Amino acid sequence: MKTPRIAAALRRRTAPQGQPDAHHPDPHDHAVLRRAAGLCLDHPDRTLLDRLPLITAALDGTAASDAAADVRTFVAYLAEQDPLRAGEHYVAVFDTRNRRSLHLTWWSDGDTRRRGHSLAALKARYRAHGLHPAETELPDHLPVVLEYAAHEPADGTALLQEHRTGLELLRLALVEAGTPYALLLRAVCATLPGPSPRTEQEARALYARSPAARVPADLAGPELVGLQPYDSPGGNRWLP
Numbered sequence: 001m002k003t004p005r006i007a008a009a010l011r012r013r014t015a016p017q018g019q020p021d022a023h024h025p026d027p028h029d030h031a032v033l034r035r036a037a038g039l040c041l042d043h044p045d046r047t048l049l050d051r052l053p054l055i056t057a058a059l060d061g062t063a064a065s066d067a068a069a070d071v072r073t074f075v076a077y078l079a080e081q082d083p084l085r086a087g088e089h090y091v092a093v094f095d096t097r098n099r100r101s102l103h104l105t106w107w108s109d110g111d112t113r114r115r116g117h118s119l120a121a122l123k124a125r126y127r128a129h130g131l132h133p134a135e136t137e138l139p140d141h142l143p144v145v146l147e148y149a150a151h152e153p154a155d156g157t158a159l160l161q162e163h164r165t166g167l168e169l170l171r172l173a174l175v176e177a178g179t180p181y182a183l184l185l186r187a188v189c190a191t192l193p194g195p196s197p198r199t200e201q202e203a204r205a206l207y208a209r210s211p212a213a214r215v216p217a218d219l220a221g222p223e224l225v226g227l228q229p230y231d232s233p234g235g236n237r238w239l240p
Contacts (some may be wrong), residue, residue, distance in 0.1 A: 009073045022149025029062040029202040030157075036071050037184040041102060044078060044086040052079045067190035071185040077180050082136045093181055099173050105140040122159075128238030129155065142170075143191045146188065160192055168196055168203040 028157075036055045042048055055075055062068050078086060094102050101107065109115035123141035126132065129152050133144050145163070149156025171189055174182035189196045197203040200201065 003074065003077065006077055006183070007178075009070065009183055010178065010180075011173060026063070027153045028187070031066070032036075032058050033071060033187055033191055034146045034156070035069050035150035036075070037188050038150070039142040039147070039179070040071070040074055040078065040184055041080050041143045044081070044083065047144050049083060049086075053222070065190070067187040070187040071184065071189075074183045086134045089148055089179070090181075091176070093177065093179050100170060100177070102142040102146060103138060103140045104142060104163040107169060108163070118229055125155070125159070142167075157192065160188070164189075164192060164208045165203055166205065167192075169200060171196065172200055172203060 002099070021156060036059060039048060039055060052075055056072070059068055059072050094100055105115045105118040109118055112179075119139055122145075123133075126148055128137060129148075131148060131151060133139055133148075133236065137144055139145075145156075145159060149160055167185065167189055171182060171185035174185055186196075
């Protein structure tokens with residue numbers, strides 16, 4: 001599923017490590033990028049495919065940036081795909097490999113009691129801001145988190161930062177797999193402060209400095225393992 005255009009986009013370097021992007025999207029642009037990426041990270045059913053022109057129009061209203069270019073490239077790619085093949089590729093990428101889970105607490109909590117606490121805390125966090133995700137999806141599913149981050153930029157950024165290690169490990173895994181979905185993770189990470197790690201070792205080092213690494217021992221899970229992916233059909237939470 002990797003076309004020459006996608007291969008070129010994946011090879012393209014964003015701003016050098018330690019250097020900011022040449023363009024700094026404002027909060028509105030970050031919200032658009034996160035919402036667009038979240039929509040595209042759902043299962044590519046007919047509803048999503050029909051929304052692609054609206055996503056493109058929203059991206060047209062943002063300033064030029066590497067992140068916007070990545071999302072735009074993915075949208076153009078998905079619009080050209082046969083729906084059946086696009087669905088098969090999505091399942092192959094996310095639903096059958098535990099190292100590519102879209103459920104963020106798998107990366108930090110694994111199959112432990114700690115994950116239950118994390119999921120409950122996420123639900124409470126959303127409800128405190130008046131948002132109520134559908135019960136058909138877990139609150140740590142990345143499209144849900146990105147929709148929240150689009151609605152609540154400040155706390156959404158904080159939430160994504162708390163799960164920065166999982167996001168970056170997922171990004172690196174998708175890049176290694178050569179899938180176009182790597183462009184979406186690269187765009188999401190570009191909306192967060194600081195440069196992205198270049199290696200898995202650098203990404204894991206972020207965890208040692210995060211609040212998640214300081215939970216009580218009886219709630220601690222295996223370190224950043226993501227034991228099993230949660231099989232999810234996707235779907236939107238706060239959209240008509």
